[in-house]
Amino acid sequence: MAKIKLSHLRHSYVTDPSTDEDWALKRLDLEWDDGGAYALLGPSGCGKTTLLNIISGLLVPTEGSILFDDEDVSHLPPEQRHIAQVFQFPVVYDTMTVFDNLAFPLRNRKIAEDVVRTRVEEVADMIDLTDRLDRRASGLTADGKQKISLGRGLVRTDVNAVLFDEPLTVIDPHLKFQLRSKLKELHQRIALTMIYVTHDQTEALTFADKVVVMNMGEVVQIGTPVELFENPQHTFVGHFIGSPGMNVLPCRFSRGMASIDGTKIPVANKVKGDLKDAEIGIRPEFVSFAAKGLDAKVVKVSDTGRFSIVEAECAAGKVKLLVGEGDDIPSENAKLSFDAANTRIYTDGWLAGSDRA
Amino acid sequence: MDKTANHKAWFFVLPVLMLVAFNAIIPLMTVVNYSVQETFGDNNFFWAGVLWFEEVLRSERFHASLGRQLFFTFSILAIEVPLGVAIALAMPRKGIWVSVCLVLMAMPLLIPWNVVGAIWNIFALPNIGLLGQMLNGLGIDYNFTRQPGDAWFTLITMDVWHWTSLVVLLAYAGLASIPEAYYQAAKIDGASSWAIFRYIQLPKMKRVLTIAVLLRFMDSFNIYTEPFVLTGGGPGNSTTLLSIDLVKVALGQFDLGPAAAMSLIYFLVILLLSWVFYTLMMRGEEQ
Numbered sequence: 001m002a003k004i005k006l007s008h009l010r011h012s013y014v015t016d017p018s019t020d021e022d023w024a025l026k027r028l029d030l031e032w033d034d035g036g037a038y039a040l041l042g043p044s045g046c047g048k049t050t051l052l053n054i055i056s057g058l059l060v061p062t063e064g065s066i067l068f069d070d071e072d073v074s075h076l077p078p079e080q081r082h083i084a085q086v087f088q089f090p091v092v093y094d095t096m097t098v099f100d101n102l103a104f105p106l107r108n109r110k111i112a113e114d115v116v117r118t119r120v121e122e123v124a125d126m127i128d129l130t131d132r133l134d135r136r137a138s139g140l141t142a143d144g145k146q147k148i149s150l151g152r153g154l155v156r157t158d159v160n161a162v163l164f165d166e167p168l169t170v171i172d173p174h175l176k177f178q179l180r181s182k183l184k185e186l187h188q189r190i191a192l193t194m195i196y197v198t199h200d201q202t203e204a205l206t207f208a209d210k211v212v213v214m215n216m217g218e219v220v221q222i223g224t225p226v227e228l229f230e231n232p233q234h235t236f237v238g239h240f241i242g243s244p245g246m247n248v249l250p251c252r253f254s255r256g257m258a259s260i261d262g263t264k265i266p267v268a269n270k271v272k273g274d275l276k277d278a279e280i281g282i283r284p285e286f287v288s289f290a291a292k293g294l295d296a297k298v299v300k301v302s303d304t305g306r307f308s309i310v311e312a313e314c315a316a317g318k319v320k321l322l323v324g325e326g327d328d329i330p331s332e333n334a335k336l337s338f339d340a341a342n343t344r345i346y347t348d349g350w351l352a353g354s355d356r357a
Numbered sequence: 358m359d360k361t362a363n364h365k366a367w368f369f370v371l372p373v374l375m376l377v378a379f380n381a382i383i384p385l386m387t388v389v390n391y392s393v394q395e396t397f398g399d400n401n402f403f404w405a406g407v408l409w410f411e412e413v414l415r416s417e418r419f420h421a422s423l424g425r426q427l428f429f430t431f432s433i434l435a436i437e438v439p440l441g442v443a444i445a446l447a448m449p450r451k452g453i454w455v456s457v458c459l460v461l462m463a464m465p466l467l468i469p470w471n472v473v474g475a476i477w478n479i480f481a482l483p484n485i486g487l488l489g490q491m492l493n494g495l496g497i498d499y500n501f502t503r504q505p506g507d508a509w510f511t512l513i514t515m516d517v518w519h520w521t522s523l524v525v526l527l528a529y530a531g532l533a534s535i536p537e538a539y540y541q542a543a544k545i546d547g548a549s550s551w552a553i554f555r556y557i558q559l560p561k562m563k564r565v566l567t568i569a570v571l572l573r574f575m576d577s578f579n580i581y582t583e584p585f586v587l588t589g590g591g592p593g594n595s596t597t598l599l600s601i602d603l604v605k606v607a608l609g610q611f612d613l614g615p616a617a618a619m620s621l622i623y624f625l626v627i628l629l630l631s632w633v634f635y636t637l638m639m640r641g642e643e644q
Contacts (some may be wrong), residue, residue: 058541079547091542093556104556108547152546 002069003161004032004055006191009064011050017062024050026217028064032161035191037184039208041198043240048197052163055195056083068160078122084153085163088174089170090145094138099131100138102151109156123155126186128184144177150183154190161193168203180207202243213237220297229283232352238281246283248346249316253278258345261292261315266340271352279346280316282338284309289320289330290337298334391617401586409618420601421594423626426460427577429598430577434515438566440517441524445532447560448525462522470519472479477515479589504594508588514598515583520573527569531562554643567638571631578627599623 008026016214023040025047032038040048053059055066057078065074068113073219093101102120111119124130127147127261137148146167152164164183168176198204204211205225213220213228213236221233231236238246251260253275258265265280296312296319307322319336323329340353345352381518395405413632448458465473483489483500492499501507535557543553581600584590590605597605603623607616 038611053541056541056545058544078541083545085541085545087538087542089538091536091538093560095556095560104548105546108549149542152542321597328402350517 001047003034004161005067005070006051006055007049007065009054009062009066011047011054011059011060011063018229021294024217025054027230028139028219030212030219030222032195035193036210036229037187037194037196037207039196039198039204039209040214041201041204042214043199045199046214047345048199048214049165050199051214052165052195054084055161056085056163057081058085066178070133082156084150084159084161084162084165086149086153086158086165088166090142090149092137092140092145092148094136096135096137097136098124098137098140098148098340099133101148102129102133102155103310105152105156118154119157123151126154126189127151127182143172143179146171146179154186154192159192161195164194164196164198166198167196168198168200176203183207201243205241213240215240216220223265228279232281232344233351233354235279235281235346238283244284244320245320246281247287249280249282249314249319251278251280251316251345253345253347253352260294265294265338265343267343267345268341269344269351269353271345275345275347275352277348278352280338280343281346282343284320284322286339286342287319288337288339289323289328290320290335293335293337298329298331301329387496388617388620390622391613395613395614409510409614410622413615413618413622418602419622422597422599425595425597426578426599428578429512429516430574432513433640434570434573435575436517437515437521437524441521441569442528442562442566444521444525445528446554448529450533459526462525464566465519465522468519470582472588473515473519473581477511477518477583478587481511503592505592505619508592508596512584512587515587516577516580519583520576524566524569524573527563527565531565532558563638570634570638574634575627575631578630 005294006028007089009025009030010023011025013021014022017071020026028051040051041341042048050059054061057073057080058300060075065072078085093104094103094143098313100330105114106119120133121130127150127296129151130149130195132144137145150167153159168179171179175190180203183196184193195206196204196207198207202224203227210222211220211225211228213234215234215236219320220293221228221237223231228237228241232241235246239248249260251258253259253271255274256270256272258267258278258280260280267280287335292313298310299318300311300315302311304311305325307324308321310321310323312319312321312334314336321336372496392409393405393407394402395408396402449455468476481485481488481501483493483502489501490500493513498504499507501511539557539561540553543557548556580598581598581604584596584598585601588596590601600623603616606612607620
């Protein structure tokens with residue numbers, strides 16, 4: 001078990017990176033506490049798998065270093081890093097039984113056969129495979145195979161962290177929830193550092209204590225699920241997390257005041273002076289119809305059951321808002337009101353007034 | 358629900374039936390026909406029953422050719438399969454060298470069989486051939502036209518040169534289909550390169566290798582052109598394989614009955630051995 005620290009990490013798949021786009025990872029400084037459950041969340045191609053492979057040692061970073069408990073492991077091969085990794089597609093050794101699959105990492109490390117047996121039985125019990133130990137691994141279903149992949153990581157006693165690379169991709173929807181709860185339960189039981197890569201916000205938010213949101217090779221925000229929802233540091237986070245995502249509306253910002261089409265909009269983050277490329281970010285949950293406010297016209301209503309998602313067109317563009325069941329939706333002369341405590345001003349994508357902006 | 362009976366359907370499969378009949382069933386039946394009859398020319402046939410089969414099965418000449426044939430086939434399998442897998446493992450997985458290697462590998466397969474025989478015949482001639490002269494120059498007494506051992510050596514080397522590529526290409530296709538994650542997982546599990554070969558690469562190549570072994574088995578068991586051009590079955594009868602012997606019986610001596618019986622036995626041996634190979638290699642595959 002160890003604390004994992006990434007410092008000044010950059011990685012590029014091209015040999016001579018010159019432009020910004022050549023870098024798959026643009027510059028990363030991150031610390032993962034021992035025993036934490038982390039999720040790496042971001043759209044496809046944002047660099048999350050690259051980052052994971054760098055931690056496990058399958059890739060050597062172009063620049064920067066990886067420290068496990070202050071020991072530099074940047075150039076150690078995967079088998080010496082004591083990392084377990086579960087891949088997107090289940091990897092099992094087809095010709096072996098489930099037992100032999102689970103024993104494989106231990107046998108490769110020349111561990112005595114009686115120790116192997118007790119360890120394998122322990123792990124099989126954790127992942128509910130005890131009754132299938134003598135079966136051929138190739139005959140199992142996708143979720144069984146994925147459990148084997150996980151088991152091969154857990155069976156080793158020296159593991160620093162378990163890395164998951166979108167492990168539920170090939171699992172049936174109704175089993176996804178089960179397997180995720182199993183992971184969560186295992187994490188509580190054995191308190192291993194777990195890093196879980198996904199592009200699915202539900203998976204990330206339900207699994208992790210802390211979510212690292214990535215976009216275009218950069219970390220955009222690190223926080224608990226609640227922080228990410230309530231206080232997005234970047235419009236990307238606001239948009240990516242939440243369903244529907246945050247409304248982002250271009251606005252004017254001068255002398256500390258935001259306005260859209262002449263209507264003043266009070267915001268939560270106080271910034272002085274003028275801002276260029278200013279945008280207002282507000283979640284649909286905090287927009288409502290009111291007697292006075294921003295002029296808008298309702299263009300679309302989608303009923304989801306407990307509430308309706310209403311799309312309204314205002315001077316700055318489309319705004320989505322949630323309207324409770326049975327509440328009126330004005331057909332003409334609608335006015336929108338933004339909850340000031342949850343309205344934020346962003347500049348260049350970043351939260352205005354934060355250190356990144 | 359009742360099945361709808363529509364006899365028009367037969368009409369649509371008729372062309373295929375005709376084709377199969379003309380190129381497989383009818384010729385085979387002619388052979389069956391010859392195998393149970395005796396002829397003294399002038400198209401007079403007499404019923405002979407299983408006489409020819411008994412004769413062939415008891416014939417020492419047949420036993421000898423069958424033995425040579427088995428020796429040849431198992432020798433080339435024992436060399437070509439491991440060698441082909443080894444070459445496939447050593448080939449690059451990406452970059453421009455992939456196509457270079459693949460083209461080089463495919464080359465021997467593109468050469469007409471009798472040309473292969475001719476190339477090796479000239480290449481190995483002891484007085485003028487590059488290989489023959491070189492071996493003799495090194496002090497090795499090598500003459501494939503006179504010494505049975507040398508003839509066998511040349512014959513097997515020629516087949517390895519000609520056909521190992523097929524195993525390489527099939528094995529390479531099998532290797533290329535293994536997802537990167539398997540190698541990554543194996544690295545993390547601390548597997549040695551032997552363990553990677555034994556538990557990942559070999560199992561994933563199993564199907565293509567089965568095909569490779571079956572193809573090489575059937576092809577080498579039927580081989581005619583190359584040994585015919587290279588040694589003509591000699592010196593003496595030392596490299597007379599089954600097919601060469603069969604042609605001698607059928608067209609050299611015009612013994613249609615024994616030749617037909619021999620053909621059928623030959624065919625059954627290939628069928629039986631192919632089945633044995635397939636069963637052995639596919640064992641444990643069904644779950």
